[in-house]
Amino acid sequence: MSELYPLSDRYDVADLLTESERAPLRRLRAVLETAVAPLLAQHWEAGTFPAQIAAPLQELRLMDPPELRGSAIRPLFHGFRIFELARTDASVATWYTAQAGLFRTACRVGGSAEQYADWEPRILDFSMTGVFSLTEPDHGSDIAGGLATSAQRIGEEWVLSGEKRWIGGAFDANYLAVFARDSADGQVKGFLVDREAQGVRLEKIHGKTSLRIMQNAHIYLDAVRVPEAMRLHDVNSFKDVAAMLRAMRSDVAWIATGLQAGAYEAALRYAMARQQFGRPLASFQLIQDKLARMLGNVTASLQMVEGLARLQQDGIFRDEDSSLAKLHICDRMRETVALAREVAGGNGITLASDVARFHADAEAVYSYEGTHEINALIVGRSATGTSAFV
Incomplete structure (x- = not known):
């Protein structure tokens, strides 16, 4: 063990x-x-x-x-x-x-x-902090072709205009890694934008029912000037952005796996401590069934991310590998947190047991860094050799 x-x-x-x-x-x-x-x-x-x-x-x-x-x-x-x-x-x-x-x-x-x-x-050492600013109010899954934030080069500066949304951690960052479409060639470029630069405005997104601790921003860019030295010089098309996503998507599979472990352990603690009908909740057959299914999901998810880590250790980074892990583990995560909430009964909707927090937060993890549907299409394209993207 x-x-x-x-x-x-x-x-x-x-x-x-x-x-x-x-x-x-x-x-x-x-x-x-x-x-x-x-x-x-x-x-x-x-x-x-x-x-x-x-x-x-x-x-x-x-x-x-x-x-x-x-x-x-x-x-x-x-x-x-x-x-x-x-x-x-x-x-x-x-x-x-x-x-x-x-x-x-x-x-x-x-x-x-x-x-x-x-x-x-x-x-x-966190003396230079930043966030990844790709998603826009009207473009999430279709960001590759729909990205609307614009960049125009004027001498040794670039002028950026547009909006970004759901950018977590932006309020405390020194820089926003912003991706914008070059008006000259139509290709996507990357820039490190000073959060305090003139023309940058951030609004907190309110009313969230998931990841409430994480502060997400809606970012407005109004003719923001960025020096050429702060352009990401190796980003010359969306393919270069896709290479970043390929490297990062596996992180979300690990988050979904860790979240499951936290939910399972919280449910197990609750079941061991809670008494019903004069017996520990953990002694009932139906509760043990739920705990066993949760543990199976966590165990399988850990095996999957470990296999993904082995591929990456060998220098193999493929879209379909990280997408497969993200979509499958997040499916299992949804089931695991739902079972955890069931184990805790009515107390599973309160923050006292931790179960409710894991249950709600799983919904955001399920969607970010590529929705289930987008990841399924990436895996399906690899499996069949045929793209079903529209």
């Missing part, structure tokens, strides 16, 4: 980590349990982000942990870092991966070697 996750990692996937990789995960768990978890219910209900958790998480240096200095960071460690965060809270995992996954990937894949060499040290 897994030393790190004895309740939810039944096939010991985490035992594939080295001791040097487990050490930073233990440090992370200590911070999550003491500085993060006690604040979650309060801030989820209020729809606010607990700003006091940022520094303790950033100071862990999880993108370049001291235990792993001098060695390459393996995809498996990268995945379990996300798993541990999501096992505590999906919003916190989404907030952290906005920097460590989305923004860092945008700069690494989209920036030139010289640009990334300059930016990387500051990204790693």
